[in-house]
Amino acid sequence: MFINDLDKGTECTLSKFANDKNLGRMADTPECCAAIQGDLDRLENWAKKNHMKFNKGKCRVLHLGKNNPKHQYRLEVDLLGSSTAEKDLEVLVDTKFSMSQQCALMAKKANGILGCIQKSVASRLREVMLPLYSALVRPHLECCVQFWGHQFKKDRELLERVQRRAAKMMRGLEHLSVMRKG
Incomplete structure (x- = not known):
């Protein structure tokens, strides 16, 4: 119609x-x-x-x-x-236009997918893991990034923790998971 x-x-x-x-x-x-x-x-x-x-x-x-x-x-x-919050086209908008709930939701989804990859893929070679990360995990971390633009440090750190977890899973990239001070 x-x-x-x-x-x-x-x-x-x-x-x-x-x-x-x-x-x-x-x-x-x-x-x-x-x-x-x-x-x-x-x-x-x-x-x-x-x-x-x-x-x-x-x-x-x-x-x-x-x-x-x-x-x-x-x-x-x-x-x-x-x-107090509504989802529209996979973007969670609350009454304060805070993206913290959206970041937490995306980090949870990305962590869940990382867990599935960890359980179901035997190889930890970078050549195997990086394409899986790029195709299945990264889009969730980048979801709406243009909209929320790293508003709060805690949101950014939450998403970075997922990235560090992914790096720990890949042979040859474990060193990237160490937090740098600076």
Whole structure:
């Protein structure tokens, strides 16, 4: 089904990707909150007209900013729950725009993959391990790096620990796992 007309008449920004839709705008006045609610009503009417339903259980409100009035929004009669963090296209965004949760999640995934490699690959040769690391682990460590940009030292150190663990696993690179002071 084509959804090109989904955002027709909306006042807010509506981003569409596959089956995910995000509606957003600054909500610092009652008029702005009313505009968001109006767009939600418009989207609900579009869904009815096209014999579709929104999964209201997956619809959440992420209130951003210090001056956000934290207005409660609804789809039809159902109030939408609010959230302190939401994942969008594999990026975890919280109300403070801190990337610490995202870094912890990526480090956990990368460490899990390293564990699988360690258990299932007998060879520790650099020629074997480096391509596995580059293809399976490194993309998780680099996920969204342009967005979060090494905001906090603790986040950077968390990701570096995963890299040191990977270096320890490779014959010939064990010396890189020693922390340097400087």
